[in-house]
Amino acid sequence: MTQILIDNRKFNAEEGETILEVARRNQIDIPTLCHHEALEAVGACRLCTVEITGEDWNGSTKLVSACLYPVEEGLIVQTRSEGVLRLRQTVLDLLMARCPESTVIRDLATQHGQVTEYQQFTDGSKCIMCYLCVRACAKLGCHAISAVNRGTLKEVAPPFHEHAESCVGCGTCATICPTGHIEMVDTAETRTIWKREFEFVTCKVCGEPLITKAYRDYALENRRLPNDYYTVCSACKKSELSGHFARLSL
Amino acid sequence: MAAGPAVDMKAIEGVLGNHPRGATDALVHLLQDIQEAVNYLPEEAIRAAADHLEVPLGKVYAVATFYKAFSLKPRGKTIVKVCLGTTCHIRGAPVVVEDFQHGLGIGPGETTSDMKYTLEVVNCVGACALAPVVIAGEKYLADVKPGTILKRLSKGK
Numbered sequence: 070m071t072q073i074l075i076d077n078r079k080f081n082a083e084e085g086e087t088i089l090e091v092a093r094r095n096q097i098d099i100p101t102l103c104h105h106e107a108l109e110a111v112g113a114c115r116l117c118t119v120e121i122t123g124e125d126w127n128g129s130t131k132l133v134s135a136c137l138y139p140v141e142e143g144l145i146v147q148t149r150s151e152g153v154l155r156l157r158q159t160v161l162d163l164l165m166a167r168c169p170e171s172t173v174i175r176d177l178a179t180q181h182g183q184v185t186e187y188q189q190f191t192d193g194s195k196c197i198m199c200y201l202c203v204r205a206c207a208k209l210g211c212h213a214i215s216a217v218n219r220g221t222l223k224e225v226a227p228p229f230h231e232h233a234e235s236c237v238g239c240g241t242c243a244t245i246c247p248t249g250h251i252e253m254v255d256t257a258e259t260r261t262i263w264k265r266e267f268e269f270v271t272c273k274v275c276g277e278p279l280i281t282k283a284y285r286d287y288a289l290e291n292r293r294l295p296n297d298y299y300t301v302c303s304a305c306k307k308s309e310l311s312g313h314f315a316r317l318s319l
Numbered sequence: 320m321a322a323g324p325a326v327d328m329k330a331i332e333g334v335l336g337n338h339p340r341g342a343t344d345a346l347v348h349l350l351q352d353i354q355e356a357v358n359y360l361p362e363e364a365i366r367a368a369a370d371h372l373e374v375p376l377g378k379v380y381a382v383a384t385f386y387k388a389f390s391l392k393p394r395g396k397t398i399v400k401v402c403l404g405t406t407c408h409i410r411g412a413p414v415v416v417e418d419f420q421h422g423l424g425i426g427p428g429e430t431t432s433d434m435k436y437t438l439e440v441v442n443c444v445g446a447c448a449l450a451p452v453v454i455a456g457e458k459y460l461a462d463v464k465p466g467t468i469l470k471r472l473s474k475g476k
Contacts, residue, residue, distance in 0.1 A: 212375030217384045228380040229362060235376070 073144040088135040088146055089117055099135050099148055100157070100177065102164075102247040103199030108208060110136040113199045115160050116177075120147040132156060158184045164197055171195040171248040195250035196225060202242035202251060210291065211235050213263065214242060225251075227263050238267030238281035272302035274309075326361040341373045346382055350389060359390045395430045395437035399472065400454040404443025407451040414465040415451055416440060422469045436472070 071082045075097055082091045087110065092099050103114040112134040121138070122130040122145045132152060147153060161178040166187035168174055174197070198216070202225055206213050213236035217226050227233035238260050243253035253262040260267045260281055267281035280288075285299045301309070334352045338345045349372065353364045360383050369379040383389050399419075403412050416427065419438050423431050430437040446452050449461035453468060460471055 207375070212377045215375075215377035215381040217381050219385045219387075228365075228376045 071140055071142045071144075073140050073142075073146060075146045076148055082140045084140075086140050088119060088121075088133075088138050088140060088144075091140060092135065092146075092148065097148060100181075101136060102173075102197060103201055104136045105201055105205070105245060108201065108204050111200065111204070112137045114164075114197060116157060118153060118156050118160070120150045120153050121145065122147075154181070155184075157181050162187060166190060168195045168197060168248060168250075171197075171250070173248050194224075195248040197248055197250075198223060198225075199247065200225070201245045201247065205241045205245045209239065209241060211237060211239075211287075213237075232265045233263035236263050236265055237283040237287040238262055238265065239284045239287075240281075270299055272305055273300050274305040275302060277302055277304075326363050327357050328363065328367075330356045331361075331364045331367055335367060335371045338371070340371060343372055343374050346372055346374055346379065347386070350379075350383055354389060358396075359392060359394050361393075362391075365391075393430065393434065395434050397435065397456045397472075398437045398439060399456075400439045400441045400444070401427075402442075402444045402446070402450070402452045402454070403440050404447065404450075406447040407443075410450045411465055412451040412463075415453060415463050415468050418466060418468050 071084060073080055073082055073088075073091065075088070075092055075095070078095075080091055080095055089099055089101070089104065089110075099117050099119065101114065101117045103112070104110055104117065115134060117135040118132050119135045119138075120130050121133055122128070123141075123143055124145070130147075130150075130152070135146075135148075158181055161174070161181050162183060162185050164174050165178045165183065166189050169189045170193055174195075200216055203215055213233040214225055214227050216223060217230075218224060227236070240253055240260065240262065243251040243262060251262070253260065255261075255278065257278060258269055260269065260278075267283050269278035270280050270282055270285050271277060272279045279302045280299050288294060289296065289298070331353055334349070334356050337352065338349050346368070349368055350360060350365075353368065354360055357364065365379050365383055366376060368374075369376040372379075383391060401407075401412055401415050401419075403416070416438075419425055419436075423436060423438075425431055425436065425438050427438055427440045441454075444452060444454060446459060446461075449459060451463050453460045453463050453471075455472055455475070458475065460468070460476070463471065
């Protein structure tokens with residue numbers, strides 16, 4: 070057990086925890102874009118930068134990304150020092166220049182105040198290159214998309230920029246994207262994503278779209294699930310179970 | 320992908336055979352070998368490499384597009400690099416690039432239709448004493464005067 074100070078308040082932390090984990094557990098707000106608790110942190114967006122120091126640091130401080138920095142005994146963290154706020158503004162200024170079309174980025178920038186107005190990219194992209202989508206897709210085992218090209222031409226795309234062959238249409242990339250860059254169009258019967266169209270399996274009770282056929286087949290093949298796992302949606306499963314329990318209590 | 324010239328799958332399979340199956344850490348090495356054998360990285364080769372090394376196709380494509388040394392487009396027999404470093408620049412290298420445009424109709428990154436030459440421009444090759452310098456394949460051509468490059472290329476000196 071380690072003790073650290075965040076914004077002059079004492080908190081207990083486990084060995085190996087990051088500053089962000091301790092802060093989030095104690096309802097201290099540190100903004101992030103590229104972080105997701107299910108995936109390994111990579112420190113791509115730099116928005117979670119905090120200022121750290123220690124008692125024997127002779128007053129010197131350091132700016133580190135909270136999502137990557139493991140806590141240590143006696144660590145003193147400031148999440149809203151002057152240096153942190155200035156850096157956060159700079160990061161947001163640059164993100165604003167990169168994707169001015171994104172409402173998420175615009176809202177964050179308004180919230181934190183804009184310092185410099187850089188020339189804006191005009192390609193309409195909302196991608197901030199955090200690779201959450203790529204990391205999530207790889208974690209799920211599909212590897213349908215990756216970061217291709219380099220420098221200013223870098224983008225997330227399927228191999229050869231064609232339709233994503235190994236995609237199963239689970240939609241995780243579109244859901245996890247912090248800025249809403251990835252286009253996914255759902256109708257009652259189909260889902261279109263990465264230039265591919267997937268057919269839905271519908272809930273046999275309510276008829277709502279449940280999961281794409283390709284994803285159901287992929288999940289049944291790769292995970293230990295009963296064969297009829299994807300026949301009823303979770304809402305219908307819940308109401309079925311609640312009826313069951315209601316009868317039990319009588 | 321645009322249909323290029325027929326891909327020499329035999330040569331690619333030969334290169335694949337030099338690397339053990341599933342050797343994920345040999346990816347860049349393997350792609351370099353393929354490019355050396357067939358002069359560029361055809362789509363078929365990238366798929367075969369992914370399959371052979373058991374690396375996701377997206378990852379191989381990411382690596383192949385990341386490094387400037389790899390080309391996904393067919394390239395000419397001789398790759399001509401015109402140095403546009405400071406010294407070459409002030410000694411007339413931009414005119415050499417124009418000579419290619421006028422004489423062969425190709426700009427930087429383009430290949431002649433007879434697949435003989437691919438033109439590339441580079442920033443300083445560290446041979447400023449030879450400025451303006453052009454590297455044709457492995458050969459360094461020094462002090463390239465305006466209007467002379469195409470003749471020198473065909474002579475090879």
